[in-house]
Amino acid sequence: MSPEPQKGRAPSIRDVARLADVSHQTVSRVLNGHPSIRDETRQRVLDAMEALKYRPNRAARALVTSRSRTIGVLSATTGEYGPSSSIAAIEDAAREAGYFVNTANLAASTPAAIVDALKHLVLQDVEGLIVMAPQVRVFDVLAGMAMDIPYVSLQSTGQSDHRALAVDQIAGARAATQHLIDLGHHEIVHLAGPQDWIEAEARMRGFLDAIIDADLRTHPPILGDWTADFGYYAGRELSRYRDFSAVFAANDLMAIGLMHAFRDAGLDVPHDVSVVGFDDIPVAQHVSPPLTTVHQEFREVGRRAVALLLGELRGEPVSQSEEIVPALVVRGSSGPVHAALVHY
The missing domain is CATH 3.40.50.2300 (Response regulator)
Known part of the structure; x- marks a missing residue:
């Protein structure tokens, strides 16, 4: 018997059954992994499926098994x-x-x-x-x-x-903030994510925990939208005041936008201001300077x-x-606070 089904249509379960010389119920049991099928019968059905290039119909299988997989x-x-x-x-x-x-x-x-x-x-x-x-x-x-x-x-x-x-977003944000504190930064701004985002809330909490434990002044967080464009906008605004020496951004895209704005404003990263991001996206290590960030798997x-x-x-x-637990990755965008920036 020829393994080819009628010209113009896809092979069916009955075509497989005819070629393997079994019932279509047996083919169905093979497809659904039924343990009662003998090994030689199962192999004969699989060989017929391969010869016909038969591909099981997911919808039909769902009707039989009540499972969509x-x-x-x-x-x-x-x-x-x-x-x-x-x-x-x-x-x-x-x-x-x-x-x-x-x-x-x-x-x-x-x-x-x-x-x-x-x-x-x-x-x-x-x-x-x-x-x-x-x-x-x-x-x-x-x-x-x-x-x-x-x-x-x-x-x-x-x-x-x-x-x-x-x-553990809180632990990651806390590690990023503590890194800046250990570098001597006492005036640290947080560029946060949007309200109602669970990740943004957790990262803000980690930031605040580290700031409070170090008994440092709390700057009002800036609520962003995760984009590099907003980071650039925030960086241009922050450059007008300079009452800080470091920024922890809630994600890398906003951090990269920040660094762009600081560079356009004539500020050197990290000499004038340190920047730390979060996520460790692939481009983070290729910006100038390479971005210190928190790596997530x-x-x-x-x-x-x-x-x-x-x-x-x-x-x-x-x-x-x-x-x-995410891990801090230290690169070139963070450095010790400059002596002139210790007191304002």
Whole structure:
């Protein structure tokens, strides 16, 4: 019998069954990993699938198994290095475990937009959800929707109704600020992230903890939007006052914008002002001067998120997730406070 199906159509499960000389129910059992199939029968079916170039239809398999083998990812950011790296790692780890990934990116962070994105994922029959949208309002919406599928977040919200995989943002921000304090800086400004962002709040808290413990004067934080453009704008404004000797920016893009503005204002980094960022994006080591920052393992975060969610789907006992501690990377943008800047 020829292995070729009728011309003009894709091979079906019945074509595989005919070529392997088994029933289509047997082919279905092979596809779903049923333990009752003999090894030689399973191999005959696999050989027929390969000869026909047969690819199982995911929708049909979902009807048979009541499982879509799909993980949903809810993301509030697109294009940035950190989230993109985590999503790529999530997709790699999911594929290794036999899962597909369906991602919904929030075009806006309004409650209506969040609900629409979640409904889209639910309609795709995702078995579980990874939340990479780090705003408090996202979790408020999730709680209000009473989701009946397990989900894992990449930020700790203090809630106990889901598993959280947290990077210790507070410890990272504290290390960055303490580094500046150890260099002799007593007047340190914080360029923060947007309000309602869990990461921004945690990094501000780490900054304030270090400042308070060192009994230093607290400058009002500047609320940014994560962009280099805002960093440049803030740097131009800060250059007019000079009542500080260092800036800790809540992410690298704002820090790079800051350094650009300081350079345009005739200030030398780090002689006149030290700058520290957060994230350690690839370009951070190539700007002038290379940026001191806090390194995050974004791919490791994505990999662990999949492992945590799959454990939930398998019904494994819930255990406390170990926080990932970021590491300070010292480069050329931070240096000892200049003698003329110690007192104002």
